[in-house]
Amino acid sequence: MRTLFHFPLSPASRTVRLVLAEKRLPFEAIIERAWEHRPEFLAMNPAGDVPVLVEDNGLIVPDSYVICEYLEEAYSDTPLLGRTLAERVEVRRVMAWFDTLFAREVSGRFIDERVMKRLSGRGNPDGTALREAYAAMRPLMKYVNDLAENRNWLAGNFLSLADFTAAGHLSCLDFIGDIDWSKVPAVRDWYARMKSRPCFRPLLADRVSGITPPEYYTNLDF
Amino acid sequence: MRTLFHFPLSPASRTVRLVLAEKRLPFEAIIERAWEHRPEFLAMNPAGDVPVLVEDNGLIVPDSYVICEYLEEAYSDTPLLGRTLAERVEVRRVMAWFDTLFAREVSGRFIDERVMKRLSGRGNPDGTALREAYAAMRPLMKYVNDLAENRNWLAGNFLSLADFTAAGHLSCLDFIGDIDWSKVPAVRDWYARMKSRPCFRPLLADRVSGITPPEYYTNLDF
Numbered sequence: 001m002r003t004l005f006h007f008p009l010s011p012a013s014r015t016v017r018l019v020l021a022e023k024r025l026p027f028e029a030i031i032e033r034a035w036e037h038r039p040e041f042l043a044m045n046p047a048g049d050v051p052v053l054v055e056d057n058g059l060i061v062p063d064s065y066v067i068c069e070y071l072e073e074a075y076s077d078t079p080l081l082g083r084t085l086a087e088r089v090e091v092r093r094v095m096a097w098f099d100t101l102f103a104r105e106v107s108g109r110f111i112d113e114r115v116m117k118r119l120s121g122r123g124n125p126d127g128t129a130l131r132e133a134y135a136a137m138r139p140l141m142k143y144v145n146d147l148a149e150n151r152n153w154l155a156g157n158f159l160s161l162a163d164f165t166a167a168g169h170l171s172c173l174d175f176i177g178d179i180d181w182s183k184v185p186a187v188r189d190w191y192a193r194m195k196s197r198p199c200f201r202p203l204l205a206d207r208v209s210g211i212t213p214p215e216y217y218t219n220l221d222f
Numbered sequence: 223m224r225t226l227f228h229f230p231l232s233p234a235s236r237t238v239r240l241v242l243a244e245k246r247l248p249f250e251a252i253i254e255r256a257w258e259h260r261p262e263f264l265a266m267n268p269a270g271d272v273p274v275l276v277e278d279n280g281l282i283v284p285d286s287y288v289i290c291e292y293l294e295e296a297y298s299d300t301p302l303l304g305r306t307l308a309e310r311v312e313v314r315r316v317m318a319w320f321d322t323l324f325a326r327e328v329s330g331r332f333i334d335e336r337v338m339k340r341l342s343g344r345g346n347p348d349g350t351a352l353r354e355a356y357a358a359m360r361p362l363m364k365y366v367n368d369l370a371e372n373r374n375w376l377a378g379n380f381l382s383l384a385d386f387t388a389a390g391h392l393s394c395l396d397f398i399g400d401i402d403w404s405k406v407p408a409v410r411d412w413y414a415r416m417k418s419r420p421c422f423r424p425l426l427a428d429r430v431s432g433i434t435p436p437e438y439y440t441n442l443d444f
Contacts, residue, residue, distance in 0.1 A: 046365060047318065047319050047322065048323070049322075059307070059308055060311075061311050061315075062315055062318075063314070063315060063318040065287065065314065066315050069291070069314055070307065070314075085281070085292065088292070089282075089288060092285070092288040093269075093283075096287055097269050100269065101269045101270070
């Protein structure tokens, strides 16, 4: 069976889980603790990180960007990239905005400080790093709010990979309780719509030992 | 005319300059000092970074990943992604390996310490950071050498976006003198082939004030 090596609080893993489910491609999800550098896992992905998709025919597809592009090409029944060149540029631009800028300044920092440090035995969250992440978060969440306010979906008038990428990042931050939804009402409305999609259900059932998500994490009407 | 906002020692900018030239798409290159946060530039790319391509029809395409995918779709005469699903996965995997892992651990660190700190007035290179970058570099360059040893080109038997991505990173490191070519002979052979392509010439003519590349930087037989 199609297999996805993932980690519950990896935004990139969540993006791929959502996209697979949205495209109705069944898969077995296996949790990979990438920081333990399992040799069999490194052989599949020399970059050493989740997610990694393994197809029934043996094709190994690592990295959320590579997986998303692959799924678009291999399973085009549910297109999530747009049709015109300009639409596709905008979908990929928003994806890249989240996976590079937002990951580096916000989601990556919160997840590293609050989750990965403990799981990999690197001590306690660093208050300065968290303060920096909060400061970086404000203007970036405002930008996402502007997108959500002016468009049906984050990259335009259609649901796209940009929405699933954003949902991957924001759902991780929501899990660890770092989003003040009252400050970004348009993002909250968009996220409520994402959360109520069937593809989202498995993510709401995620549990990570030692981390309790806030009560509203699973609430569709938060 | 088609315009590319770039910076000479940005690996992502170099990747795009090479790909545009390889596809014989003429463009005007404009140097953007992205760290100065010019409002007109931020309006074009809210992520705030080079490269940004502006097409004659006004389409704005930011981010090297987005630009490369766009150029493949818009100008398919010189295909650089491969034909089969498996080929395209491997090309994108190697691109992602360089743009995430190699950038984070090696090229991004060297460029930040040796170039960006001075240009943006953030002081001198930090010796510890440079030592860490050197230590991270060894196994990663060994991996690139393994690829170059076992394949005609880095992602397989055809020249691809993976080669231009790798050349973007390695040519920046070569400019600031941080590659010991004697340790990675297969990479050197591959790089000599890349360097002798016509698309490479403009990169060899790059000059950055205050940084003198080693003599062999422009030498095709180094």
